[in-house]
Amino acid sequence: MRIEITADAARFLDDVQPFLHGDPLRHTVIATALVNRINGRSGGMATQFLSVRDSAGSVVGLAQCTNGAAYLGELPAQAISTVADAFPAHGIALSSVEGVEADAAAFAAHWSKTNGGTYSEKFSVRLFRLGALDVPDAPGAPRQATVDDVAVCIAMTEEFGVEADVPHRLDETAVRKRIEAGTSWLWEHDGKPVTLVARHAAVLGWARIGPVYTPPPFRGNGFASALTATVAGRIRAEGADACLFTDLANPTSNKIYQRIGFEPVRDFVHYALTA
Numbered sequence: 465m466r467i468e469i470t471a472d473a474a475r476f477l478d479d480v481q482p483f484l485h486g487d488p489l490r491h492t493v494i495a496t497a498l499v500n501r502i503n504g505r506s507g508g509m510a511t512q513f514l515s516v517r518d519s520a521g522s523v524v525g526l527a528q529c530t531n532g533a534a535y536l537g538e539l540p541a542q543a544i545s546t547v548a549d550a551f552p553a554h555g556i557a558l559s560s561v562e563g564v565e566a567d568a569a570a571f572a573a574h575w576s577k578t579n580g581g582t583y584s585e586k587f588s589v590r591l592f593r594l595g596a597l598d599v600p601d602a603p604g605a606p607r608q609a610t611v612d613d614v615a616v617c618i619a620m621t622e623e624f625g626v627e628a629d630v631p632h633r634l635d636e637t638a639v640r641k642r643i644e645a646g647t648s649w650l651w652e653h654d655g656k657p658v659t660l661v662a663r664h665a666a667v668l669g670w671a672r673i674g675p676v677y678t679p680p681p682f683r684g685n686g687f688a689s690a691l692t693a694t695v696a697g698r699i700r701a702e703g704a705d706a707c708l709f710t711d712l713a714n715p716t717s718n719k720i721y722q723r724i725g726f727e728p729v730r731d732f733v734h735y736a737l738t739a
Contacts, residue, residue: 465516465517465518465519465524465540465542465543465546466516466517466521467514467515467516467517467543467546467547467550468514468515468517469512469513469514469550469551469554470512470513471510471511471512471513473497473498473499473501473502473511473513474502476498476513476515477495477498477499477502479515479523480515480523480526481668482523483515483523483524483526484526484668485668487538488667488668488669488670489591489593489670489705489707489729490537490538490730491526491537491538492591492667492670492672492707493528493535493537493672494513494526494527494528494535494537495667495668495670496664496665496667496672497509497511497513497528497530498513498667499664499665499667500664503641503645503665504637504638504641505638505641505642505645506638507634507635507637507638507639508634508635508638509530509531509634510530510531511528511529511530511531512528512529512530512551512554512556513526513527513528514526514527514528514529514547514550514551516539516540516543516546516547524540524543525537525538525539525540525543525547526538526539527539527547529551529556529558531559532556532557532558532559532560533558533559533560533561533562534548534551534558534560534561534562534571535561535562535563536561536562536563536564536567536568536571537563539563539567541566541567541570544567544570544571544574545570545571545574547571548561548571548574548575548578549574549578552575552579557739558575558737559736559737560586560734560735560736560737561575561583561734561735561737562589562732562733562734562735563732563733564730564731564732564733565731565732565733568732568733568734568735569733569735571735572735572737575737576737579739580739581737581738581739582737582738583735583736583737583738584735584736584738585733585734585735585736586629586734586735586736587629587711587712587713587733587734588711588712588713588731588732588733588734589709589710589711589712589731589732589734590709590710590712590718590728590729590730590731590732591707591708591709591728591729591730591731591732592707592708592709592710592721592722592726592727592728592729593705593706593707593726593727593729594696594699594700594705594706594707594725594726594727595725595726595727596725597693597696597697597700597724597725598693598723598724598725599690599693599694599697599724600686600689600690600693600723600724601686601690602651602685602686602687602689602690602691603653603685603686604651604652604653604654604658604687604690605651605652606649606650606651606652606690606691606694606695607649607650607652608646608648608649608650609643609648609649609650609660610643611640611643611644613643613648613650613657614636614639614640614643616650616657616660617639617642617643617648617650617660617662618634618636618639620657620660620677620679621634621639621660621662621675621677623677623679624660624675624676624677625675627677628675628711642662645665647662647663647664647665648660648661648662648663649661649662649663649691649694649695650691651687651688651690651691653682653685653687658678658679658682658685658687659676659677659678659682659687659688659691660675660676660677660678661673661675661676661688661691661692661694661695662674662675662676663695663699663706666699666702666703666704669704669705670704670705670706670707671699671702671704671705671706671707672706672707672708672709673692673695673696673699673706673707673708674708674709676688676691676692676708676717688720689720689723689724692708692720692721692724693724693725696724696725696726706726707729708721708726709732712731
């Protein structure tokens with residue numbers, strides 16, 4: 465098997481697109497990262513993309529690494545240790561890895577053994593796909609964000625990052641480009657935005673929703689449910705399907721998304737890697 469790593473998102477997408485077509489939902493994170501990079505919507509996120517190729521040169525596995533956070537796509541079991549070694553060999557210092565449980569655990573264990581470090585589970589997430597959509601009522605109304613909402617969208621995204629312990633890496637230019645692309649939505653109540661729901665452009669038939677954030681003073685009113693369902697309906701109207709991730713430690717979000725029609729697909733585990 466041969467490993468190739470590149471920061472050239474356009475070339476990588478062209479090379480691996482046949483493999484992505486095999487299971488585009490499974491690879492929604494990697495596919496979205498590629499399109500955002502190509503379209504200048506990645507902000508301060510520096511991503512390296514990795515492919516695993518067999519002896520004939522065909523792509524048989526994918527992964528990526530953004531600012532030290534490795535994310536595993538589908539990989540042959542025998543390639544996981546090689547992938548874990550490949551990023552450091554290219555001068556990329558790893559701080560975490562996320563993937564399906566068996567793969568992420570094997571990656572983290574090998575990295576720790578090789579580098580004399582430790583690893584610990586930080587969180588688990590569940591991937592959902594939209595089934596039969598139910599749009600609930602809530603006081604207020606949805607609207608697409610405009611360039612006048614850049615500051616509001618940045619603030620809510622940063623607040624989400626603090627609560628979720630996920631670093632905020634989108635600069636003002638990236639947020640503005642996402643708004644201009646029509647992928648940021650707000651729920652307004654009493655004349656003020658009370659919830660943000662962002663989405664990504666559709667890639668290979670799937671558009672991923674996230675982040676979803678309601679500031680604490682406005683929670684419990686159904687704003688997030690109503691806006692998420694509205695955005696999911698817009699995605700369907702475009703001819704794509706909607707998906708999203710939830711934190712398994714947050715029973716509220718898992719419950720409300722299932723209530724509006726999202727169905728579980730598979731779970732992923734995130735391990736912190738400590739040198």
